[in-house]
Amino acid sequence: MLDKEGRAVPDAVVVLYPASPGAPPVASKVTIGQQRMRFLPPVTVVAPGSTLHFTNLDRWDHHIRGTTAALGFADPRAGADFELRLAGAEAGASGGEAEVTVDKPGPILLGCHLHSSMRGHVFVSDSAWTVKTDDDGIARFGAVPEGAVQLRVWHPEQLVELPRRNLQVGAAPVLDSVQLSVVPRRKRS
Numbered sequence: 267m268l269d270k271e272g273r274a275v276p277d278a279v280v281v282l283y284p285a286s287p288g289a290p291p292v293a294s295k296v297t298i299g300q301q302r303m304r305f306l307p308p309v310t311v312v313a314p315g316s317t318l319h320f321t322n323l324d325r326w327d328h329h330i331r332g333t334t335a336a337l338g339f340a341d342p343r344a345g346a347d348f349e350l351r352l353a354g355a356e357a358g359a360s361g362g363e364a365e366v367t368v369d370k371p372g373p374i375l376l377g378c379h380l381h382s383s384m385r386g387h388v389f390v391s392d393s394a395w396t397v398k399t400d401d402d403g404i405a406r407f408g409a410v411p412e413g414a415v416q417l418r419v420w421h422p423e424q425l426v427e428l429p430r431r432n433l434q435v436g437a438a439p440v441l442d443s444v445q446l447s448v449v450p451r452r453k454r455s
């Protein structure tokens with residue numbers, strides 16, 4: 267995954283839709299931490315029916331909201347799909363925790379009513395072949411059923427989703443390269 271200037275893009279979501287997908291993806295329970303005004307991890311991939319476990323690791327409160335956002339952005343005036351008030355961690359005690367179950371496939375934008383700079387994403391995928399790109403912008407898949415496969419790419423800052431691509435998967439490895447039409451902001455280090 268490359269950006270418009272040819273640099274590797276981490277934390278993009280790559281989804282494969284094999285013509286014969288077999289079993290649906292399996293729901294799971296994942297933890298999303300709030301630490302130093304960030305969501306960890308910044309992008310989470312889950313199957314429909316999964317539980318998101320939010321845990322506040324900061325000493326101050328967070329008021330998390332989750333908004334279904336087809337294109338990664340949401341109208342801040344619109345109502346949130348879920349809201350979670352998480353108390354800060356006192357000395358020697360853990361902070362607030364809460365869980366929410368997500369059913370609808372698609373991206374969810376995470377924010378905080380108290381800290382407008384906080385941004386995170388959850389991608390609920392209806393395909394078992396869904397992974398994030400690593401720091402080198404690479405998404406690796408194993409055991410993809412042979413035959414025609416559609417490839418979808420999602421990145422929160424790619425506002426106009428790129429057209430799906432058609433791949434033909436056989437016995438030999440398939441290598442494909444996708445270039446976003448945007449240059450995402452760099453992650454703070």
Ligand SMILES: [Cu+2]
Pocket residue numbers: 327328329378379380381384
């Ligand atoms: Cu906050």
